[in-house]
Amino acid sequence: MGFEGIGASVRRKEDHRFLSGRGHYTDDLNQPGQAHAVIVRSDRPHARLLGIDAAAARAAPGVVAVFTGADLEADGVGGVPCGWQLHNKDGSPMAEPKHPVLAVGKVRHVGDPVCVVIGETRQEARNAAELLQIDYEDLPAVASVRDAIVPGAGQVHDDAAGNVCYDWQIGDGAVVDQAFATAKFRVRLDLTNNRLVPNAMEPRAAIGAFDPSSGDYTLWTTSQNPHVIRLLMGAFVLHIPEHKLRVVAPDVGGGFGSKIYHYAEEAIVTWAAGRLKRPVKWTADRSEAFISDAHGRDHVSTAEMALDAEGTFLALRVRTLCNMGAYLSTFAPAVPTYLYATLLAGCYRTPAIHAEVKAVFTNTVPVDAYRGAGRPEATFLLERLMDVIAHDTGLDRVALRRRNFIPREAFPYQTPVALEYDSGDYHATLKTALAAADWDGFPARRAEAARRGKLRGIGISTYVEACGIAPSKVVGSLGARAGLFEVANIRVHPTGSVTVFTGTHSHGQGHETTFAQLVSDQLGVPIDQVDVVHGDTAKIPFGMGTYGSRSLAVGGSAMVKAMDKVIAKGRKIAAHLMEASVDDIEFRDGRFHVAGTDKSKALSDISLAAYIPHNYPIEELEPGLDETAFYDPKNFTYPGGCHVCEVEIDRDTGTVQVVNFVGVDDVGRVVNPMIVEGQVQGGVAQGIGQALMEDAIYDKQGQLLTGSFMDYRMPRAGDFPPMHVTTENTLCTHNPLGAKGCGEVGAIGSPPSVINAVVDALRDYGVRHLDMPATAPKIWSILQTQQPRMAAE
């Protein structure tokens, strides 16, 4: 066995099954006797439901049942709950309108589920769905946040006046106003953060089953957090106690946030399985995913910075309108507040910040966390603002950032917007990134590109983010209706192999490998003797799941705590077996040693004794070697870094090509560098996708115009150059691993670096700012309408 512990780029344990077609994704599973559900969805953005005539559908061949919202309501099925409660500036709670599982009275977005048709086969259910007659009366619809807050706009919910969900603030507005009054420079930027569709490659699916003999329900679902689904669906929607409800999230084909939330379809198949006494399966097709998976981003903001004559930041003022969609998805209220506004200090010593956030209902798909969640929006705002400040004041964009960085020696650093950063070195990651990108050599490359007729630009983004969510007490005070600890159970088997049960969930992150490496590192067990089990509430004590780059920082820390308990118990057993004092037992390299002697015993000797306790300190110690830890961190973690992007623009077409990308990220302790690089590369691809091509576009009436892969521009292999990503780490100071998290840094840090590069490429055309995505038509029209200030070099 080679080195397999912390720091080794071990090849992944899970790959063999995925590469040979033996993964078990939800749609690959089938239950005996299962029926197939097809969800009939609203094709109207906003309408009153006048009636549903299901007679023909019910009589169609192979139809098992047709259910509507009225059937669920009559059975006492509750609405889809929201996991966070925000409060308005005046202290009153946010508007929280009911979110029916199947529409009752009204439909509020294209894709809103109206009926479920259940057939013997999926085709029969689909055929029957065509026969449903749904009578609608169209109502005025609103799709954009700007339109939704206009007086007289169509009202999405009767109990959300003016379509406002909440009107919230953080920071001290009076102090900020005072700083602005006396500042030398005041720089303002209006910007939007484009709406995105997460588009994990595996569409969502769910299978509900009911066992009439035991009264137990099982739900297999494409989820990032099965215990949370069990809690939300069991307690609030279907009223099934936890001990009668098992939720399994098997192999899941990507999530990026979109598979965190409790969705109506999970409740529909579980409820229908109980009603019909047979399993019911539903799988989304991609068109359905576009109008039913929670979308991401969709902010409209104004940012203003006050600076002194030297370019030192004095105060930041931000006003943001954010789109909640038609209903509140599980995490939605938290994203533009506690994951966004609290990040507005960025990596800078801005002494005063005031942010006002107004969340707005519209007739669109619910919006919730998508990779980065709030932090990409904050980073895009700040890092665009940096370059606009440089543009308006004539200060150098790198020097401006350096002047205002929180220096390494200032940690722990309390920002004016609630967070206390524990560690980081922004100067170091900036320096390394600039060197790796040959920042100083750029003018020559720009001149060379100009000779080829291309406009070349370079941009940077220096960012910090808050992840590893997080301390239960803190998130509770911020409105979370759940704790955010993590759970690990380390089971050392009699012969010394180990099973790890974790409450986190892997849907691409490689946990089966990384967590086995942790065990190898701490217990000295080879990774092929370690299995990692996740995604099943029947096997795992509890867990909050995977999102917010929390699995290693929180879940891995729980494993370390559980392994500490294993070692502590093992030392007592070893002391007994070797007739030594517990204080003299040292554990290293997988063996318990008696200090100062050559006596030692392997972990497998100790585990065998623990399960066959013939010679065992049974008076003081229980048999077995199986330990569980719940770990609740003290703080968020704060990854940061610097991204540098270089682009070339084709003058004739306006097409932007990324020609170089460098990322230097501080993600804390790295367990598997290969996996970390892969996570960052994937995040960067999503960030570049947001910056250059992806856009969920609704028309004024609330129809999604980009509802398929033919309309929504997904990034493809040809859109990218090779990426140069590396880490330069400082350790998290408050978790036992020093880990910060790497899942989102790519998507958080990269978008502004791309747009900064595009704007830099267009600097001769008088471009100060460009909203995402920087598509060819957008740039082409700038090139057509603006005269360059000077001939290219």
Place this chain on the structure above:
Amino acid sequence: MPQVSLTVNGKQHSVEVEGRTLLVELLREKLGLTGTHVGCDTSQCGACVVHVDGKSVKACTMLALQAQGQSITTIEGIAHADGTLHPMQEMFREHHALQCGFCTPGMVMSAIDLVQMHPEGLSEHEIRDGLEGNLCRCTGYHNIVKAIAAAWPIMHGKEAVAA
């Protein structure tokens, strides 16, 4: 119901299907070969790519009945009988070219055909172009490109050349 006879991974099958049944539905639902995935409904994502008589085909663009008499290879059929992975599978593992694994079967099947079609060599640019029909949301494609470049010399029995 009409019947289709075809060979899948070297095994003869004769199956009753509806006229509208897609090849991918036949593979997944009738033959239980769930390694071939469905990621979209517009033939854009490539998660369903299989080989039909040795050429890569999106199994969602073909009716099952069109496969009459043809030989289909799926992701389940490319490793050796003794379980040794195909060089493309091996290089995907070596270069961490997969994360969630959902696009992987289609990606691997496309990549094998791409390498086979280019015995003269494959540049990084040609690999990226060749993956036009396959979407991956996890990896950013960086490591997929590396894996395919690494598989090329092995599949063509040549020494690896420095990238």
